[in-house]
Amino acid sequence: MSADVSDLSLVRRVQSGDKGAFDALVLKYQHKVTKLVMRYVRNPAEAEDIAQEAFIKAYRALAQFRGDSAFYTWLYRIAINTAKNAVVSRDRSPVDYDLDTQNSDESYELQGRMKDAETPEGLVLTDEIRTTVNAAMDALPEDLRTAIVLRELEGLSYEEIAASMDCPVGTVRSRIFRAREAIDRRLREVFEGGLGRAEELG
Amino acid sequence: MNEELDSQLSAMFDDELPQAECELLALRLSRDRALQARWGRYAAIGAAVRGGDIRLGGMVAYEVSSALASEPLLADARERPMQPTGLTLARWWRPMAGAALAASVAALSILWLQQNSLPASAPLVARSTAPSAAPVEAPASYVVPRALEARAMRMPATELANYVVAHSQFSTPVSRGSLLSALMASESAAVGAPEQAAGAAGDPDHHADDSP
Numbered sequence: 001m002s003a004d005v006s007d008l009s010l011v012r013r014v015q016s017g018d019k020g021a022f023d024a025l026v027l028k029y030q031h032k033v034t035k036l037v038m039r040y041v042r043n044p045a046e047a048e049d050i051a052q053e054a055f056i057k058a059y060r061a062l063a064q065f066r067g068d069s070a071f072y073t074w075l076y077r078i079a080i081n082t083a084k085n086a087v088v089s090r091d092r093s094p095v096d097y098d099l100d101t102q103n104s105d106e107s108y109e110l111q112g113r114m115k116d117a118e119t120p121e122g123l124v125l126t127d128e129i130r131t132t133v134n135a136a137m138d139a140l141p142e143d144l145r146t147a148i149v150l151r152e153l154e155g156l157s158y159e160e161i162a163a164s165m166d167c168p169v170g171t172v173r174s175r176i177f178r179a180r181e182a183i184d185r186r187l188r189e190v191f192e193g194g195l196g197r198a199e200e201l202g
Numbered sequence: 203m204n205e206e207l208d209s210q211l212s213a214m215f216d217d218e219l220p221q222a223e224c225e226l227l228a229l230r231l232s233r234d235r236a237l238q239a240r241w242g243r244y245a246a247i248g249a250a251v252r253g254g255d256i257r258l259g260g261m262v263a264y265e266v267s268s269a270l271a272s273e274p275l276l277a278d279a280r281e282r283p284m285q286p287t288g289l290t291l292a293r294w295w296r297p298m299a300g301a302a303l304a305a306s307v308a309a310l311s312i313l314w315l316q317q318n319s320l321p322a323s324a325p326l327v328a329r330s331t332a333p334s335a336a337p338v339e340a341p342a343s344y345v346v347p348r349a350l351e352a353r354a355m356r357m358p359a360t361e362l363a364n365y366v367v368a369h370s371q372f373s374t375p376v377s378r379g380s381l382l383s384a385l386m387a388s389e390s391a392a393v394g395a396p397e398q399a400a401g402a403a404g405d406p407d408h409h410a411d412d413s414p
Binding site: 004005006007009010012013014015016017018019020021022023024026027028029030031032033034035048051052055056059060062063126129130133134137148149151152153157158173174176177180181183184187188 | 208209212213214215216217218219220221224225227228229231232233238240241242243244245246247248249250251252253254256261262263265266267269270273275276
């Protein structure tokens, strides 16, 4: 499977004048981009503002995107530049962390610093969601849990997961889908309307 | 909701759906808000599994969509340079029209200068200066076309200079400068022999081989 096919399908739709496809791209990457921006600013509300600005800049520049790099790589650069510019213009010092760090200790410490600036309501909601997802994960059959963990935590492709679990790629696809559906069902039970904000779009 | 469709959506989210299916699902995803909501929850689940902060960014999609509501569609912005408007065409034709005008002015001025720099009695035939041992036949004379000659002579130097200045945006500074210099030189020469020039212009039957 060629990389970035799904993002490119959406990008092409946006380039042909379909704004709804851009909503899908934002929904997919909003968490990643906001988390990325949080490496530069401490205030979560400010991080959301910068993430929004980055997405808006990306939309305006998308006509020039030719697919030479993956869409997220391109979006990542826009988000980093937007965050840097925001920090400079607002005369605030960035959080001093290496952008490319993959060190789990540093990530843990970074998350701890993020939490310090968050509102209690935000923390409660975050913790509730995480607790719900973790509980739903624990309730999954072993094969579904392994498949979703290998996909979401380890970032393995379906083919790699299939090799790892010694099963066909189609089975991996089915397991990941069923795992997501089970977690999603549980989330909707707990947060009816809370996470489904995308339904309000448009 | 169709389970096969949701399964495809999950695979598309992981970039594991064949391209042809991706294209079709992307079309549906861009229009189906319920499908988008599910897509967004898949993203939130992934963020939660990775230990990310789900509250953060929860409003980003909504805010971005609202902010972009008044933005023009990208297709409009992309098509603009591909479909030349009248203005674009005008931009294309301006230099070409300018070059054509400059060439016309140059041709007219050359003809005019030829008429004014030579005395009316002088032949318009180039004389051979190379020594020739063998007798050669007389060179064929050139008859200046009457209409061209008359048109060239009706263009006074001042009017021509004004024309060149007025259309200076269409010519290069070098060619403009040399043309104006030539005009000034020819005008001074013409002051010395106005009668000859007027006589030549006024004689419709003037031919180059009329002079002795």
